[in-house]
Amino acid sequence: MDAHCCLKHFLIALLIGLLSWCAQAGAANTLSMTPEHPHYSLNNATHYWHTATPLSLREVLLHAHEFQPVESASELHFGYIQGDTWLTTRLHNASPRPSTWIVKFEYPFLDHVTLYTLRDQFSDVQHSGSAVPIAERALAHRQAVFPVTLEGGETVTLYSQVAAVGSRVLNYSVMTPEAFYAQNDRHNFWLATYFGMLLALSIYNLLLFFGLKERVFLYYSLFAFGFTLAILTFNGIGTLMFWSFLGEHTARLVAIGFTFASAMATLFAQSFLNTWRYSPRWHRMLSGCRVVYWLALLAALLLPIQYALRLMDLVGFSASLLLLVCGIYCSWRRVPSARLFVAAWSIFLLGAAVFALRNMSVLPANFVTLHGIQIGSAIEMLLLSFALAARFNKLKWQKERAQADTVAMLKKQEAALEAKVAARTQALEQLANHDMLTGLLNRHGLVRYAEAALAHRNSQQDPLALIMCDLDRFKPINDQYGHEAGDFVLQQVAKRLEHLAREGDHCARFGGDEFILLLEHVQQPSMLDDICSRIAQAISAPIKLPNGALVHVGVSMGISLSSDENSTLAHLLRDADQQMYADKARQTKRFYGYGSA
DSSP states (O other): OHHHHHHHHHHHHHHHHHHHHHHHHHSOOEEEEOTTSOEEEOGGGOEEEEESSOOOHHHHHTTGGGOEEOOSGGGGEEESOOSEEEEEEEEEEOSSSOEEEEEEESOOOOSEEEEEEEOSSOEEEEEEOTTSOGGGSSSOSSSOEEEEEEOTTOEEEEEEEEEOSSOEEOOEEEEOHHHHHHHHHHHHHHHHHHHHHHHHHHHHHHHHHHHHOOHHHHHHHHHHHHHHHHHHHHTTHHHHHTOGGGGGGHHHHHHHHHHHHHHHHHHHHHHHHTHHHHOHHHHHHHHHHHHHHHHHHHHHHHSOHHHHHHHHHHHHHHHHHHHHHHHHHHHHTTOTTHHHHHHHHHHHHHHHHHHHHHHTTSSOOSHHHHHHHHHHHHHHHHHHHHHHHHHHHHHHHHHHHHHHHHHHHHHHHHHHHHHHHHHHHHHHHHHHHBOTTTOSBOHHHHHHHHHHHHHHHHHHOOOEEEEEEEEESOHHHHHHHOHHHHHHHHHHHHHHHHHHSOTTOEEEEEETTEEEEEEEOOOOTTHHHHHHHHHHHHHHSOEEOTTSEEEOOEEEEEEEEOOSTTOSHHHHHHHHHHHHHHHHHHOOOOOOOEEEO
């Protein structure tokens, strides 16, 4: 029994020694560290190996001799590959005191990262990655980070198992906690600034859409929203703070966000560049591509995640290139704001191209390729925001100008309406107060002016006279030449009366062939005889009809002067009428004459 136990312990010790020898044989050169140097890169002190199927650490140790040394950091950029990638390195604490170090993987978009720390007697196992729940991670951080504590002079071997459906960039380093947290604060500051800018631009343009009802602001806001969703997930911040529950589906959110942003970018370009107006062909082409992008978005929901991510790279790169060419064409056609669009989209295209080509292993992994799409998108978003601000100012100016034009037009219409109302009022007043045939005052007009004249006479004691004229020998003209000739005679008589009237006197056609002359400010009653004489002479002058015939008419007149007894128009008319008929009775001779011109 004792011999059996001894043999068992001997075999276990032999196995541990064999595994330790295999680990040391396959591990990279040992990296000696001291706290005085706070940061070390592990890239050139690492060996790597790919496995098509998941293996345990014990199985991997048996293949330690198959690990390949890393000659340069670019060799740790593997692109889209299947299976797991194993990394191994050795760390030695050159300080006699215990020290804690942080192992950090630079690329945040790694689904599962498991770190094994092999010591002489035991090994530690820690987990992290974007698909690992926050509570199960070694440290709650957006990147895969692991604390490693080494005793004074201790040497350990690290094995890292990485599984990721996205592009695999495995650059990593080790640093002191102080250096790690200082670097983390700097990175968080810039990331907070970047995402704060994206969020502010999205909300600002959404508010502009609600205020101005311009769809270009909505399209830009949705484009920025989709892009922000993808970048938040890609950088690990979204998973760390909002949707760690997605687990294995976290990477799919990146594909959905970028593909949605590409589709919205085509809508934004069509609206911003007014392609429906300036370039119908490009408008149709962008509409067709957007249909393809919507189908790609559907595929991103259904395809395996790695194929969805590869499709995302293709869609993002093609959309950026397509919109750049469209912008250049519109700039050549002198479309408003097209040049600024080209400048913004060129920078974004450069960042998207770097992002896609790095994912495809065409470009090496470094700071520029890791953060190129963020740098490019930040500049692009700012430039497009300036363009949209200019568009907002232009829309505001156009709206103010349209309002001013509308006010001016309304004022012009109001003035025209007022002029029409005034003209119509004047026309109605003319119809109400004037005779349509002769243009003289009618009965209503005579009453109106007579009342005013009488009121003035009562207040100023100015004499007022009324002369009533009745035409003689007028009926035979109507009978012989017709009513049109009679109307013509009446018009001529009216003109002669108006010509004889003084300024301020009023002439009226009282009815038929009767006319009234209302005279104000009659200082000497004797002057009325002279006026009546001139009226009789003017009316009795020959009148040439339109047919060439000459006709003569006479006139019987009656005069009344205002006094206290006849201070109303009715009294003046009655007195004048009596005198007029008396004058007509005295005219015993009736004469009617005519001749040819």
